[in-house]
Amino acid sequence: MVRVRTEAKRDAILDTAVEVFKERGLDGASMSEIASRLGGSKATLYGYFPSKEELFVHVALRVAGKQIRGMYEDLETRATDDPERVLTEFGKKLLHRVLAEDATTAHRLAVAHGRIGNLGRIFYDAGPGKAVEAFTRYIDAATKAGRLHAANPAVAAHHLLALLESEIAYRRSLQFGDAISASEIDQCVDRAVPVFLAAYAAPRTGDKAT
Template identity: 70%
Template sequence: MARVRTEAKREAILETAAEVFKERGLDGTSMSEIAKRLGGSKATLYGYFPSKEELFVHVSLGVVSKQILDMIETMPNRAADDPRDVLLNVGRQLIRRVSNEDAITAYRLAVAHGRIGNLGRIFYDAGPGKGLKVFAAYIEAATKAGHLSAADPAAAAHHLMALFESETTYRRALQLDDDISPEEVEHTVTRAVDVFLAAYGVPKASQATRE
């Protein structure tokens, strides 16, 4: 008789796994321990998540994606504000979250196991893909408000995301840096915003004329 998968069971697995990963880290966690705490079998666990690595990515995405989306989803509502203020604020918070250890580990695993269970697509859609959509919506709204000038908001969103991550994400992913100081975050984000506004910003005089 085929086992019936339920969303409630899936959420219970994610919740239990999050507790174990938090206590023991990825390397110190086993599927046996998660199943034991869950009160079920490893077979049931594997029926939902084919590997410990995939389970970790889903757990990390659930935490990091919610934090990031809660932070950036109001960006389009700030289209009338000074874009420098909006982007600096978002950039600082974004870099801190995407460069933390769990987020970086999830990124590494998604790259390494991307074709297993469509993990790469799952990671992209739940993380960067959602962020890019919000960025594009903000850029389009800010362009209509006369504060930015982007003929292709979707392309500009990719540029913005790449600029924010250019000095930190790959170095963390490749384990070249153990951490990023608040000072480094500030300098990195400021440079990224400067470059973005050099390409897509509107001179203050032009903004005043439109207003």
């Protein structure tokens, strides 16, 4: 009898695996437990993912993709708007998403096991890399519109993301301190954006460009 693979079944496996990896970590998780929670057999599970490590890579990829899905759709079209308003709005969207529990767990697992199946690169390309690309396009468009002044939009995008995460990056990666509240996230962004604009805002009329 031929087993038919379906997207719904694959999604159910990934949803279950997310919870198991979150609770057990990569080393403590097992395909047996994932299959048991799913209510199926290990044979079915292996039919979709031939190893625990490959399943783990797909779980991380799924979570990373959720971080940015639909988040930047209209960012580039806002190039003529006030940069402080635009960057504050999208910066808060980004930080609230990447600091959600599932995203934080996936980030820590990717850091710990980045060499498995090139997971570190896969996770970066699906999550943070997409943010860099979106902000690069926005900064380039805003520079052409005279709202920003960035000779290298890609470098400026990296600077922006580093500033947005500057107050919480170590707490997130090293897992210390209290949980980061929504208001604290907003305050981090409110403080980061003016620093970015101090370097990259277009000179105002009458100001000398440096």
